[in-house]
Amino acid sequence: MNKRIAVFTNGFSNEFVEHVVTGLQKKAAEDGVDIFVFVTYCAAGDNERQNKCQLNIFHLPDPDSFDGAVMLTNTYNFPDEQERVCARFQRAGVPMLSLEVEVPGMSCIKTENYKGVYDLATHLVEHHNAKKIIFVNGIEGNVENTIRRQALIDVLQEHGLELFDEFKCDFGFYTTFLTMNSYLNEGKELPDAFVCANDHMALGINSSLTEHGYSVPKDVLLTGFDMSKDGQLTYPILATVSRGWEKFGEIAYEKLMYQIEHPEERFIKEYASYFVPSESCGCPASEEALNKRFDAVKSITFNNLENSLIDIFFQRMQIPLSMAEKKEDFMEKAIKYCSDVPQLGPNYCLCTEPEFFELDDELYPDRIRGYNSHMDILYELREGKRLPLRTFDSKELYPGYSHEEGSSNLYIFVPMNYLNYIIGYIAIKNAPKLLFNLDLGMFVNTMNVQLFSMRRHIFSERKNLELKKIYMTDALTMMYNRMGCQKVLYDYISSRKEDNKKSILVFADIDRMKTINDVYGHLNGDFAIKATAETFKSCSPDGWLFGRYGGDEFIAVGPFPESEDIEQLIKNLSETMNSDLKALNLAFTLHASIGYTVIEPGEDLTIANYIDRADKNMYAEKEKYHKYLDSVAGSENNPQE
Numbered sequence: 001m002n003k004r005i006a007v008f009t010n011g012f013s014n015e016f017v018e019h020v021v022t023g024l025q026k027k028a029a030e031d032g033v034d035i036f037v038f039v040t041y042c043a044a045g046d047n048e049r050q051n052k053c054q055l056n057i058f059h060l061p062d063p064d065s066f067d068g069a070v071m072l073t074n075t076y077n078f079p080d081e082q083e084r085v086c087a088r089f090q091r092a093g094v095p096m097l098s099l100e101v102e103v104p105g106m107s108c109i110k111t112e113n114y115k116g117v118y119d120l121a122t123h124l125v126e127h128h129n130a131k132k133i134i135f136v137n138g139i140e141g142n143v144e145n146t147i148r149r150q151a152l153i154d155v156l157q158e159h160g161l162e163l164f165d166e167f168k169c170d171f172g173f174y175t176t177f178l179t180m181n182s183y184l185n186e187g188k189e190l191p192d193a194f195v196c197a198n199d200h201m202a203l204g205i206n207s208s209l210t211e212h213g214y215s216v217p218k219d220v221l222l223t224g225f226d227m228s229k230d231g232q233l234t235y236p237i238l239a240t241v242s243r244g245w246e247k248f249g250e251i252a253y254e255k256l257m258y259q260i261e262h263p264e265e266r267f268i269k270e271y272a273s274y275f276v277p278s279e280s281c282g283c284p285a286s287e288e289a290l291n292k293r294f295d296a297v298k299s300i301t302f303n304n305l306e307n308s309l310i311d312i313f314f315q316r317m318q319i320p321l322s323m324a325e326k327k328e329d330f331m332e333k334a335i336k337y338c339s340d341v342p343q344l345g346p347n348y349c350l351c352t353e354p355e356f357f358e359l360d361d362e363l364y365p366d367r368i369r370g371y372n373s374h375m376d377i378l379y380e381l382r383e384g385k386r387l388p389l390r391t392f393d394s395k396e397l398y399p400g401y402s403h404e405e406g407s408s409n410l411y412i413f414v415p416m417n418y419l420n421y422i423i424g425y426i427a428i429k430n431a432p433k434l435l436f437n438l439d440l441g442m443f444v445n446t447m448n449v450q451l452f453s454m455r456r457h458i459f460s461e462r463k464n465l466e467l468k469k470i471y472m473t474d475a476l477t478m479m480y481n482r483m484g485c486q487k488v489l490y491d492y493i494s495s496r497k498e499d500n501k502k503s504i505l506v507f508a509d510i511d512r513m514k515t516i517n518d519v520y521g522h523l524n525g526d527f528a529i530k531a532t533a534e535t536f537k538s539c540s541p542d543g544w545l546f547g548r549y550g551g552d553e554f555i556a557v558g559p560f561p562e563s564e565d566i567e568q569l570i571k572n573l574s575e576t577m578n579s580d581l582k583a584l585n586l587a588f589t590l591h592a593s594i595g596y597t598v599i600e601p602g603e604d605l606t607i608a609n610y611i612d613r614a615d616k617n618m619y620a621e622k623e624k625y626h627k628y629l630d631s632v633a634g635s636e637n638n639p640q641e
Contacts, residue, residue, distance in 0.1 A: 001067050002403075003031075004065060005034075005066060007036065007038065007070045007071075010040050010041065010042060010077060011414070014436055014437050015226070015228050016072065018436035019246055020070070022249055023246075024250075025249075027254065028253060032405065034410075034411065036411045036413065038061065038413045039413070040054045040414075041054065043077060044139070049419055053415065053417040053422050055081050057425055058081065063091075063092035066089075067260055068094060068257075069094060070096070070256055072100070073103060074099065076101075093263070097109065097256045099252060107265075107266050107268065109251060109269045111244060112271070113147040113273060114148075115272050116275050117241060118151040119274065120275040121155035123275060124221060128281065129192075130191075132164035133161075133194070133195055134165045135149055135152055135195050136205060137167060138169065138201070145197045148225060165191065167183070169201055169204075171198050172204070173207075176196075176201040177204035180204065194220065198226050199224035199227070199228035199231035202222055202224030202280070203234065209222075217281060223239045225241045226240065227276060232293065236278070238280045239276065239277050239278040242276050244272075244273070307439065309342060310341055310443055314447075317450060320337070321333070324457055328389055330389075341443070343431065344428055345431030346383050346384040347382055347430065348428040349381070349398070351394065351399070351426070351427060352376045353375060353376075356455060364421060371394045375391065375424060376389060409429060410429070411428070411429055412426075412429075412434075414444050423452070426447070471483065472484030472487060474547075474548040476529060477529065477534075479546045480545070482548075489555065489607060493599055497602075497603075502600055503598075505596065506558075507549075507597075508577075508592045508618075509592060510592050511593055528586075529548075529551075529552055532592050533548060535592075537556075540573060544557065577594070594618055596614050597614040
């Protein structure tokens with residue numbers, strides 16, 4: 001066996017994830033099995049491309065490397081995706097188990113949704129004499145939601161009642177809060193009770209009522225479903241329906257092991273839900289519930305502090321990342337000076353696509369499936385030690401992974417992407433706390449924004465450098481132009497001065513350039529300039545910087561050759577350069593005169609001053625060459641001389 005099981009879920013159903021993963025961990029520890037959790041944070045209202053790239057994380061694992069898999073199917077927002085994941089594992093012959101939702105060809109364990117709501121509704125009608133009841137609906141077409149609604153309708157019909165009204169929401173707190181606000185702002189009558197399809201919507205109703213001056217349960221009764229942590233730690237404590245999820249993970253593990261041993265068998269196991277009365281329906285809360293709420297109040301300061309640490313982490317990284325010039329700067333300029341987030345634990349890594357910081361938008365791969373086989377580990381914390389950027393094979397999932405015989409580890413994988421840009425993923429080892437609330441989703445979303453901003457700045461810097469290079473480069477010779485000479489060459493001289501080192505500036509000028517242009521044309525003149533520039537560079541020492549200062553004038557700067565005779569160096573340069581020009585066998589004579597000047601560290605002159613000095617030094621050589629040309633021309637005109 002591989003001693004590995006995979007779990008697929010959406011992280012927004014964080015409490016269900018906590019119950020399942022905690023139970024799986026408990027049982028897996030007994031067998032020494034590793035758990036790999038692949039989690040997305042997709043939402044129906046998010047950008048479609050963003051969601052598709054998010055769901056790519058479900059395609060990261062190779063089914064053949066796992067003994068079995070568990071799908072928290074009721075957390076999915078996109079049914080098509082559960083079918084794709086299921087198909088991949090079924091093709092590989094790897095047993096899978098669906099939780100809460102039946103999937104064709106897959107075994108399923110679930111809690112029923114009817115009995116708990118039926119008992120809840122009966123309690124409201126018979127015990128609290130509620131007759132006017134509003135049902136707060138979840139996402140239309142959701143199977144669980146439909147069953148819960150039907151249980152309420154059945155109870156009302158049995159008592160000769162019907163729904164007073166119905167809200168159509170999306171299982172979310174804020175949407176329900178706004179819907180309730182609209183209802184109250186229109187001056188509509190309060191019902192006797194609200195029956196909500198989940199606790200989050202019940203909390204949204206309660207917040208709106210409180211904002212409008214109403215009190216639960218004094219003015220209206222309120223119930224939820226799922227027995228969420230938030231619903232049990234609030235005022236009033238929510239009356240709700242429990243699905244017994246505290247044991248669900250352990251049951252899921254046992255059923256998956258059974259499925260692995262009996263791969264051909266398919267089963268559906270259902271567990272009863274049950275009503276838990278409490279303060280929001282006018283009943284007293286249990287002593288256990290009161291104690292949990294009291295403990296939560298005592299811990300509120302520490303919990304707030306933990307959340308603040310994540311904010312501080314990103315605030316400290318924001319400015320350094322906004323000045324990044326390369327991907328290595330993530331560690332060198334940003335995280336190097338930040339404390340790691342304690343909630344992530346001592347082992348986690350950011351795995352990024354190698355193209356993300358290399359290819360610009362036009363060339364970036366337009367895909368929503370798969371990850372590069374060779375990914376960058378942009379940053380890794382291993383046993384509290386920070387490791388530098390390197391690459392690894394994404395088939396490993398977690399860098400350096402190997403099963404530790406006799407032990408059980410939990411690995412969490414969350415996709416990083418920004419709209420249609422697949423950035424990579426975050427992998428975390430043995431630190432599930434972030435997974436059990438919404439902090440992990442917020443952490444990843446903020447990291448996505450930070451990395452994308454960093455990418456934008458890197459490419460912006462690259463484009464600026466390209467533009468700067470174009471702005472300072474002579475198109476004909478590809479040397480620095482006059483602006484480049486002023487900036488780059490003078491900066492070089494200045495840096496040498498700061499280090500108390502001497503420099504040399506060499507000035508070269510094409511002899512009788514006007515004659516070449518006038519007699520042989522400007523195309524040949526351009527060729528003469530380009531040929532002289534290339535020869536000047538090829539004959540000069542390594543490390544020199546070159547510029548075209550004027551039409552036929554060139555300069556070069558470099559370190560002063562302390563160990564050489566400077567006069568001999570310039571003489572050799574001149575002779576070699578002109579010998580190479582002569583070897584071109586052009587229709588015209590191409591020759592360059594050279595002068596130089598030594599720049600001392602203590603001097604405070606402009607580059608124009610240094611060029612003027614080198615030009616004067618060159619002038620004597622130019623005069624000699626011109627006299628030589630004149631003498632040759634005279635001999636040709638007067639043969640007897």
